[in-house]
Amino acid sequence: MSALTGTGGLIRLILRRDRVLLPAWVSWVGVVPLGFVGATESLYPEAADQLHYARTTGTNPTFLALYGPMHGTGLGSIIAQRSGFIPVVVGLISVLTVVRHTRTEEEAGRRELLGATVTGRGAGLAAALVVTMGANLVLAALLTAGLAGQGLPVAGSLAFGLQMAAGGCVFAAVAGVTAQLSEGAGTARGTAIAALGAAFAIRMAADVGGAGNGLSWLGWLSPFGWGNRLRAYGGEHWWTLALVAALVAVLVAAAGVLSARRDVGSGVLPPRLGPADAPARLSGAFGLAWRLQSRPLYGWLAGFAALGVVYGAVAGGVLDMVKDDPDLAEIFTRLGGRTAITDAYFASVMGMLGLIASAYAVSATLRLRTEEAGQRAEPLLATATGRLRWASGHLLFALLGPVAVLTVAGLAAGVAHGLDAGDLGREVPRVLGAALAQLPAVWLVAALALALFGLVPGLTAGGSWAAVGVCALITLFGAALGLDQWALDISPFSHIPKLPGQPFTLTPVLWLVAITAALSAAGLVGFRRRDLASR
Numbered sequence: 001m002s003a004l005t006g007t008g009g010l011i012r013l014i015l016r017r018d019r020v021l022l023p024a025w026v027s028w029v030g031v032v033p034l035g036f037v038g039a040t041e042s043l044y045p046e047a048a049d050q051l052h053y054a055r056t057t058g059t060n061p062t063f064l065a066l067y068g069p070m071h072g073t074g075l076g077s078i079i080a081q082r083s084g085f086i087p088v089v090v091g092l093i094s095v096l097t098v099v100r101h102t103r104t105e106e107e108a109g110r111r112e113l114l115g116a117t118v119t120g121r122g123a124g125l126a127a128a129l130v131v132t133m134g135a136n137l138v139l140a141a142l143l144t145a146g147l148a149g150q151g152l153p154v155a156g157s158l159a160f161g162l163q164m165a166a167g168g169c170v171f172a173a174v175a176g177v178t179a180q181l182s183e184g185a186g187t188a189r190g191t192a193i194a195a196l197g198a199a200f201a202i203r204m205a206a207d208v209g210g211a212g213n214g215l216s217w218l219g220w221l222s223p224f225g226w227g228n229r230l231r232a233y234g235g236e237h238w239w240t241l242a243l244v245a246a247l248v249a250v251l252v253a254a255a256g257v258l259s260a261r262r263d264v265g266s267g268v269l270p271p272r273l274g275p276a277d278a279p280a281r282l283s284g285a286f287g288l289a290w291r292l293q294s295r296p297l298y299g300w301l302a303g304f305a306a307l308g309v310v311y312g313a314v315a316g317g318v319l320d321m322v323k324d325d326p327d328l329a330e331i332f333t334r335l336g337g338r339t340a341i342t343d344a345y346f347a348s349v350m351g352m353l354g355l356i357a358s359a360y361a362v363s364a365t366l367r368l369r370t371e372e373a374g375q376r377a378e379p380l381l382a383t384a385t386g387r388l389r390w391a392s393g394h395l396l397f398a399l400l401g402p403v404a405v406l407t408v409a410g411l412a413a414g415v416a417h418g419l420d421a422g423d424l425g426r427e428v429p430r431v432l433g434a435a436l437a438q439l440p441a442v443w444l445v446a447a448l449a450l451a452l453f454g455l456v457p458g459l460t461a462g463g464s465w466a467a468v469g470v471c472a473l474i475t476l477f478g479a480a481l482g483l484d485q486w487a488l489d490i491s492p493f494s495h496i497p498k499l500p501g502q503p504f505t506l507t508p509v510l511w512l513v514a515i516t517a518a519l520s521a522a523g524l525v526g527f528r529r530r531d532l533a534s535r
Contacts, residue, residue, distance in 0.1 A: 003260065006119035010127035014101055018131070021462055025093050026135055028469060029164070030142040032477045033083045037150045040078050050074055064207040065314045066349075068224075071234025076152045080160050080232040087167030087227055088200050089472065090139070094132050094168040095192040096465065098175035101128035103185040107374050111264060125259050129176055129252060136168035156233035163227040166244045170223040171196050173251035180258035183267035186363075186370065190296050197303050199224055204310055223247065285385055289393030292371075293364060297401050300360050304353065304405040308412025311349045312431065315342055315417045343501030346413070346434050351493055353409050354438025355472050357402040361446035362464045364398040368527075369453050369460045378532050387528050395520075398446040402439060410435030434499040440512035441492035445471065447519035454526030457533050 015022070044050045054073040067084030070077045102125055105111040111124055140161035147157035175192040182188050199222040206219035207228070219225030223244065230240045262268050368391055371377045381387060414431035418424035449464035456463075474483065474491040488494045492515075495508040 003120040003122040003256075004126055006114075006117070006123040007126045007130070010114070010119070010123050011130055014127055014131045018097075021466070022097075022131070022135055024466070025469065026139050026142070028473060029086060029090055029093075030139055030146065032086065032473070033079060033143060033160070033164075034146045034150070035477065036079050036082055037075070037147065037152070040082070041075060044075070044078065047074070050078060053078060065204045065310060068203065068207050068228045071228075071231040074233060076147070076156045076160070076233030079147070079152070080156075080163075080234075083160075083164070084228070085476070086164055087224055088196065090136065090164055090168035091171035091196050091199075092193065093469075094136065094172040095175040095189065095196065097132045097135075098128045098172050099179055099185055099189045099192065100461070101131070102176065103179040103182070103188045106183075106264060107185050107370070122256055122259050125176055125179070125255060129172055129255075132172040133169045133248075136165035136172070139168070140165035153233065155236055159230050159232035159236045159238070162241060163230050163232055166227050166230075166241070167224060169248050170244060170251070173248045173255065176255035177251055177258065180255055180262060181267050181269050186296065186367070189363075190299060194299055194303070197306075201306055201310065203228070285389045285393035286396065287393075288380075289367075289397060292367060293394065293397040293401075296363070297397065297404070300401070300405050301408050304356075304409040305412045307353065307356075308409035308435075309416050311346075311353075311409075312413035312416030312418075313420065315345055315413070315420070342417075346417075346431055346500060347498040347502075349413075350410070350431075350434040350438060350499075351475055353406065353435060354442055354493060354496075355468070355475060357406050357438060358442045358445040358471065359468050360405060361398045361402050361442050362449045362468055364394065364401050365446050365449040365453065366461055366464060367394050367397075368450075369457060372457070372532060381532070388524060391524060391527060395450065398450070399443060402442045402446075403436070406435040406438060406442075407432065430500040437496050437499045437504075438493070440509050440516070441471075441496050444492045444512050444516045444519070447516040447523070450523035451519040451526070452523070454523035454528075454530070457530075 044053055051073045054070050054077065063081065067081045070081045102111075105114075105124065114124065140158075143161035143164055144154075144157045147160060148154045171192060174195050175188070178188040178191040178195075179185075182191065202218050202222040203224040206216055206222070206225055219229065226240050226243050229237060231237050258268050368377075377390065381390060410432035411428065413435070414428035415424065417431060418427035421427055445464075445467055448467050449460065452460045452463045471491045471493055474488055475493045478488045478491070478494075492512055495512060497504045497509070
């Protein structure tokens with residue numbers, strides 16, 4: 001029997017299980033750049049307007065850090081740059097999909113049951129990679145057809161679509177490798193996400209540093225840098241796709257070799273055994289939660305610190321955006337001058353960090369579901385430990401973990417910007433306040449995940465990540481897509497004060513906290529009353 005025997009059947013199984021989720025994220029990601037076309041064309045209708053954008057805003061250090069460089073001066077080049085964060089989103093979705101259908105299946109024991117049938121050892125991994133990479137290629141085809149249908153060049157539209165899909169294919173393969181290394185889905189997922197974050201940080205450093213500072217070569221170390229060098233709508237360099245294909249092939253081959261050399265349910269890297277006697281601090285429900293949640297938290301803290309430093313360091317560059325644009329300069333002068341510009345920038349990037357923090361809060365909350373589905377909660381709850389006490393240990397990380405990561409990011413950004421502006425005493429509290437203002441929205445997303453866990457456990461993971469995705473869509477692209485106010489109000493991040501710069505209003509914060517409390521109570525009551533589930 002071949003190692004790939006049964007791959008077709010497993011592909012059909014994955015497609016059936018993801019018959020709603022898969023089309024939803026492909027459509028969601030695909031519609032965002034298409035919505036940019038009309039909005040951007042209305043702002044920059046003439047070629048002269050587009051050229052002015054390319055020479056000012058398009059080369060601004062802040063835009064280079066967030067989105068990457070422009071390789072042309074037309075409408076297509078503007079669309080390609082403004083969509084520069086989408087490959088990161090596609091990569092993240094691809095990681096979650098592959099780990100869900102590989103390592104998570106093994107943790108739940110379903111992979112072993114399937115392996116007892118006429119199914120090869122590599123069929124599960126192959127099916128997950130085929131479905132995920134196929135979804136990325138479908139996304140590329142939709143983007144190509146949609147953008148070309150709106151009058152943009154076909155070659156540039158094809159390059160743009162492949163750039164969006166390239167990040168997804170690479171990090172699907174990365175997740176395929178990490179799923180073989182560790183026996184835990186959380187570790188596999190966290191390792192792959194850390195690799196994705198490192199690739200994005202390297203791309204940012206390369207584009208902000210540029211040729212003038214001798215850092216542009218760093219872009220060749222990141223798959224996202226390769227995607228930018230494809231130069232959609234700017235004289236396409238098709239040969240860069242060969243780098244993506246080669247890396248994907250190497251990673252897929254490595255994942256296949258590792259899969260063949262390990263036992264089902266175990267990882268290539270053996271788990272590190274702890275001491276025979278646990279210290280007193282690890283006793284009790286909170287001690288167990290600390291043992292399970294602390295290492296991922298350390299990784300998130302390091303990532304947020306790095307992002308805070310980068311965002312704070314490039315904050316001064318936003319002033320260059322209006323230096324040569326009299327219209328923008330006049331608008332910001334009426335709003336408050338130079339301070340208004342940097343305030344608007346920090347309100348935007350802290351909102352982005354709030355979205356990322358909500359992803360951490362959801363992952364910390366989902367640990368409850370992972371422990372339950374892995375049948376590790378049942379023997380623990382058979383002791384004197386009550387359900388609410390056990391759940392509260394993990395929920396502390398869902399509530400206090402975002403406080404820690406946003407505090408680190410706010411301090412790092414405030415110090416970096418304060419040193420650049422020469423006023424640490426003023427800038428650090430303002431930027432830190434903008435970071436911590438995201439907490440009510442982050443907590444509400446975590447509370448929604450808890451409510452799903454307690455009331456409809458089967459929808460916990462899919463519903464929680466869908467909520468994060470909807471919030472990201474509305475927050476990052478809602479205004480550009482021209483969504484109605486009622487649609488924008490669906491995201492809790494639309495209701496938090498836009499600090500610094502705007503006055504702090506307590507009413508929406510209290511409403512968010514009240515909804516969070518209600519959802520949390522519903523989730524805890526539901527969990528206390530329902531039966532434990534094994535899947």
